[in-house]
Amino acid sequence: MSFWRTVLAIPEFALVLALPPLLSSIIARTKAWFGGRTGPPWLQPYFDLHKLIRKGAVYSRTTTWLFRAGPIVNLAALLTTATLVPVLSQHSLISFAGDIILIAYLLALGRMFTVLAALDTGSSFEGMGAAREVTFGTMSEPALFLCLAVIAIATRSLRLSEMLGPQLFAAWHAVTPALLLVVGALLVVLLTETCRIPVDDPATHLELTMIHEVMVLDHSGPDFAFITYAAALKLTLLGSILLHAALPMPDRLAAVGPLLRLIELAGLALLIGVIESMTARLRLNHVPRLLAGATVLSGLATVLILTRGHG
C-alpha cells in the first residue's frame, strides 16, 4: 500500500504542477461566456507561459538583486507548499504534525518577497499595491488560522492530510454548522489570497485600483512567467484545501478520488468565474469589513465547536 502510494505520488505531483494554467483558462472562458464572447483557446495560458519564457527581460535602473529574487523565492515557496498540500489524492507528498503552520508561513514568505520586489522599483503605484497586499494579507491571517483550528479540533489532528481526510468526513456529521461557517470563511480567504473579485480585479488595467497586478507591473519575460504561474498555483493549492474541507471523501471513494477532485477543481474555477462575472469589486476601504466578517464567522465556528460538549 505505502509502496504504491510512494510510486504514484511522483506522477500525481507532476499532474498537480501541470494543472494550474488550465484552471486560469476555465475562469477566463467562464467570464468570456458571461460577457457573450468566445474567449481564448483552452490552452492559451500555457502558450502565454511559453511565450514569456522565450522573451528577454527588461529591468529598471532603480532595481537591485531583490527584484530578480522576488519571483524566484515566491514560486519556490509555493512549490514547497505544493509538496505539503493534498490536491488530488488524500495524501500530500510530505506530511508531519505541524505542517499547517509551515504552509501558512511559506505563503507569507512568498508574499514578503513579492512585496519587496515591487517596492524595489521605487514606483508609487507598486508601493500602493504592496501596501494593500500586506494589509489584506494580514487581515486574512486570523480567519485562516481560526479555520485551521476548527478543522484541527474537529478531526483531532494537526497534520494537513489527516485533517482533510476521512476523519473530516465523519466530523461533518457531528459538527455541520461549524464546518459550514469554516467553508464560508475559507472561501473569503481564498478570494483574498489569490487576489480575485470582490477583493482585487485581476483583469483591470487601471493601476490605482489593483493589488496584485500593480505589484508586478515592472516584471517581464521569464520573471513574469514565474509570477503568472505562481498565482495560478496558489489558486490551485488554496482551492484544494477549500475543496478538501468542504467535500471530504470517505475511504470507500478513495479509488475514484483523484478523478472526482479534478472535476471539483474545474467546478471551483467555474464558481470563481461566476463570482467574478456576477459581482463588482468592493471599494478598497470595504475589504477590511469583508475580512473582519470572515474572522468573526470563523470565530463563531470556534465557539460552536468548543462548546459542542455542553449540548
Added chain:
Amino acid sequence: MNFIVWSLIVLLVGAVWSLLSAGWPRWSLAGGLTCIAFAGLAATSAGLIRLIGGGQAAHVFAWLLPLGTVKLAIDGLSACFLVAIGISSVSAAVYSWGYWQHEMQPRAVCTFSALLCVMVAAMVLVVCAADVVLFLASWELMSLAAFFLIGLHDRDPAARRGAWMYLIATHLGTALFVVPVLAFASSHSGSTDFESLRAGLGSIGASTAALLLVLGLIGFGTKAGFMPMHVWLPIAHPVAPTPVSALLSGVVVKTGIYGLLRLLTWLPTLPVGCAVAMLIVGAVSGVLGVLYALAQHDIKRLLAYHTVENIGIIGLGIGMGMLGQSTHQTGLAALGYAGALLHVLNHALFKGLLFLSGGAVIHSTGTGAIDRLGGLARQTPRNAALFLVGAVAICGLPPLNGFVSEWLIYGSLFGGALQIPGLRAATPVLGLVSLALMGGLALACFSKVFAVVFLGEPRDAALQTHGTPGSMLAGMALLALLCVAIGVLPGVFVPLLAEGVGVLTRQSSDEFQSAIRQVWAPATALTWMALVLASFVALLAIVRRQVLGHAPRAARVPTWGCGYPYPSPRMQYSASSFAWSLISSFRSLLWPRKEALAPIGPFPQAGHLETHTADLAEEGLFAPLFAGIARLFAMARTLTWTGRPTIAPPIRPPPAREAAPLRVVLARLLAAIRRGSIQVYLTFMVLTLIILFLIEGFSSGRVSLPANQGSAGASPSRAGAPPARVEGTGP
C-alpha cells in the same frame, strides 16, 4: 563553573584597563572590547557545556555579603540565558570597534568600554546568582550600568530623558514589586538561598502563589517590557549608542523574563487563571507592540517597539507552559517553555542583528528617520543583506530561526486547542489568532522598513552616504550566521533546550522529547523542508539564468511610471503612506493623529501632511497617574487641597492630554458599537454566545477539569471527550 569565574575576572580586568588607559582611547577601547569578547565566549561555553552535559554546578565563595552569601550556580535555565548573553556580547564588542572609529573622544570611549564590561558582568551575575541578595545586588548593578550607558551622550536632552525614564521605571518595578516578592519568599523559607526557596515556597497556598506571580509579573515585566509597563522601552532604547541598544533589547530585557521564569520554578502548581492571565498579557503586548512599531518613523524606535512584540510572543510561550503544567498536559508545557526559551535566544540574535544593522544605517547616513532614506541597498549592499536576514527572521518566516521558535509555540497553542476540554481551549485559540496577527503585522512592518530604507531611490539628495566598516559587518555576520544555522538545523538546537525546560517542568531530557512528540513533529522535519525550499530556489535560479542566456540583453530603463514621464524620488511611497492603510484599519486601538493641510485653490501654497501615533499607555495611563501622584505630594507639601502654595510659584500643571483619555475611549467605543456595520453585530452575537455558554458551564459545574489526564496515554486524545464525537470518528 570555572568559565563563569574567568569571564567575570576578565570583565573586571577590562573595566579597570579601560579606566586606567583613559588617555589613550584606542587602547582603552581595544582592551575593553577584547575582554568583553573573550568573556562572552567563556559565558557561551559555560552555558553550552551545561546544556549539553546537563546537571547543575554551584560554587560558594567565602566572601562576606550582608544578609546573604556569594553563591553562583548554573542550571539549565541560567545556561539558556548565558548563551544568549555571551553571543550578543561578542558581536556587540566586535561591532563597537568599527562603531567608535569616527568619533574617538577619550571621555565617551573609555566610559563606554568600562561600563559595557560592567553591564555584561552584571548580566552574567544576574543569571548565575543563586542567592537573593546577590541577585538583587547584580540586578541593581546592571540597571545602573545600563542607565549610564543610555545617557552616554548626556548633552542630548533625549538621551537624558531616556536614561531617567529607564532608571525610574526599573526602580519602581524593582522596589515596589520584585523586592517584596523576594523578601516574602526568603522570609517564608528562612534562607536567601535559591535552593531553599524552592523547598520553602512549595507549601504555600494557591492564592498566595497567584499573588506572588502577579507581583512578579508586574515587577519583572517592567524590566522585560510587557504592556502596559513597556513605556520606558521605546524612549530609552533608541537614544543609547547602537551596540548598547542591541544589548538592551537583545538581552537586558530578557533578564526580566529570566526573573519571571526563576520565580515560576519556586512556586507550586498555579491555578489555570494565572496561565490565562499570562497568555492575555502576552497576546496584548504582542499585537499592540507590533501595531505601534508599524506606526513609527524612526528606525531604532520601531525596533524598540518590536521588542515589546517579541516579549509578548515569549509571554505566549510561557503562558502555554504554565497552562500545560496547570492542566497536567506535559506536551503543551514542554512545547510552550521550549518555544519561549528558544525565542529568548532567537530574539537576542535577530534583534541584535537588526539594531546593529539599523545603527550601521545611521552610521553611514547620519539619520534614523526612515522617510529621509532610500536606495541604500546599492550603496551598502552587505548591510542591506544582513538587515534582510534579520527582517525575515523576526517575521518568523521559514527557513530562519524565528520560524522555529514560533513553530514550537504554535504547536503548544494548537495542542492546547485540541487537548484542553471545553471553553477553556478558547484561550489557546485566542493566543493562536493573536500570534497569526502578529506574524502578518510584523511582515508588513519589516517590508515597510526594509523597502523604504534600502530599496527604491534615495529620498533626500542632501544625505551623504559612506560605507560600513568591516568590523561592524563582522559583528553582524556572526549573528546572521547563527540565525540561519538555528533555522536550518533546529534538530540540533531544540533538544538542547531540554535542560532549560527541565528546570521548569522537572522533566528529564527523554521525557521532554517524548512529550513534544505527542503533539508536534520533531524539529528535524523543518531541516528537510528548508532543503526542499533551497533546492527549488536553486532550480528556479538556474532555469532563469538558462532561458535568459538565450534572449538578447535588454537595456536598463527607468521604472514604468504608468505613462508619467517625470517621476521624482519624492513621489515614492513613504513609510507613513505604506503603513497608513493598516494603521487606519486599527485606528480604534491606536488613535493615530493626522494633520493635513491640503493644497487648495487655483494657486496652492505648500501642502503639509503629518501622522503621529502616541503611545496610549504612556499618555492615557501613566501620565495622568503620575500627574495625580505629583499633585498628591504637592498637596501634602503645601497642606492645601489645591496643591498650590500661596507664595511660591505654582507647580507646573500636568501636561495636556493629547491622546484619548479613558472617557473619550469609552465614548468612542459606545459610538463604534452603534455604527451599524454588520461585523460588529456579528461580534456581539459571538460574545453573547460565549458568555451564555460560560454562565451555563459554570452554573452546572461542568467546566471543572478531570484531574491528571495528560500522563494517561501517548495519543493526544481527550479523556472527557463527549460521546457524540466517539460515534462520529467510527469507521
